[in-house]
Amino acid sequence: MLGSNAVAQPAIDVGVGPNSAFSNAARAAGLIGAGATFDPYASDENFLLGAYIFEDVGVTAYKGASPLLNNKTYLEAAAGILAAEAYHAGLVRTVLYAKGVATPALRTGADAISNARDSLDGSTDLDQGISPTGAGNTAASNIVPLDANGIAYSRTTQQVLNIVYLTAAASATSGGFFPAGLNGSIRST
Template identity: 75%
Template sequence: MTDDSLIMDALDARVTRRNDRREFFKTMAGAGKIVGGLAAGAVAVQAEAQTAVTDADILNFALNLEYLEAQFYSFAAFGTGLSASLLTGTGTQGAVTGGRQVTFTDNVVAQYAREIAADEIAHVAFLRTALASAAVAQPAIDIGATPNGAFSSAARAAGLIGPGASFDPYASDENFLLGAYIFEDVGVTAYKGASPLLTSATFLDAAAGILAVEAYHAAIVRTTLYAKGIQTPSLITATESISTARDSLDGSTDLDQGVAAINGASNIVPLDANGLAYSRSAGQVLNIVYLNRAAVGSGGFFPAGVNGTIRTSAAN
């Protein structure tokens, strides 16, 4: 049996009961409370507003996330990382651990990977230009496939692999999609949570534009996983497990959603009961990328933390 087959066979069969989540949203809405993503968005606005962050702080926080996504997709699609000219800036510049080109067997997935990689590289260049001399340098990033690396730790937290095993997002089309799934939904919620905090109309317009692109990316990944999951149900189960793991990190509210069908329909677009995408605060986003529900300054995909003033995860 191949390593890829072992990874897929190890995908845990713990599918979160999606109808219970939707009933939770309905109950909260009926009680006249702000629910789901609206609640998270309100928390994001209140918490960040109290710290008086600037537009540059917010864009630099976003730039850290774009460095992570751009490096992952660039290696997976092209076999190389970002050019040195896109890595400099304020703060400590770090290296990338891991990353290699995927030998795609599905040409459609390969084309998606190249498209998303080009978009993410463009986001890095755009944000660096917008921030000019205030742009932060790329921090140290872990996108490797070692047993103790960030991808393996995330997969282990989701129950996809056992103790001491590794998850390699470059080993197959399916593993690549699951690796991408870890990032894309988080990026969408990060931009939605941060957008209300921007004071510049120009920056707000730019953030809205990037948010839309990230949402398109997330939809590509979720749709492809759902389609492949019709023949390989463990892929759909894996999205549910990853979703549950993310929810265990970013607080007590059950926000995250996999792609499993609800009431006979696919769940490509994760929404609250009002049909709105949900948000995460910067602290919640850092909980996920640091792979830690406590208030910490580093870990997971950012071994030395992110650069900039927004760098501590929330205490959950």
């Protein structure tokens, strides 16, 4: 579909170890301490937290990129990917919340990941955790993060890159989950 517009797959760090991207993201969220390892493959709960790092970012990235697409074929494909990401994100949020009812630390961990993403994506406070929102609201969960109009929010390319590079530094071109950076024309924060 992309033809000559396709770019090579970048190097992606989804490994395990004290200096892996998953460990660094978990450390930024306060889930593990210095030198510790977060293994997203060690348990169902860890896998859900690892997926939670990405899925919400994917939804907001595709929504944010939609105005940049002029070609209807690419826009349709991106809309399809956005829908799949949203289904995944909703399921991950639902299961994390359900498991977090019995294990509050799991829900707290997911909320901490949300706060860490917020600390990386700039001065806005867009990200929403899975815990109930609003004063006195303890019975509901936050499965679909929306704005005041009931619309999923967007992230700019800079905000997305800050999160996947795991840095809020200006002009970053690599790091985090993409140790050698991304390929293509949008590479820098």
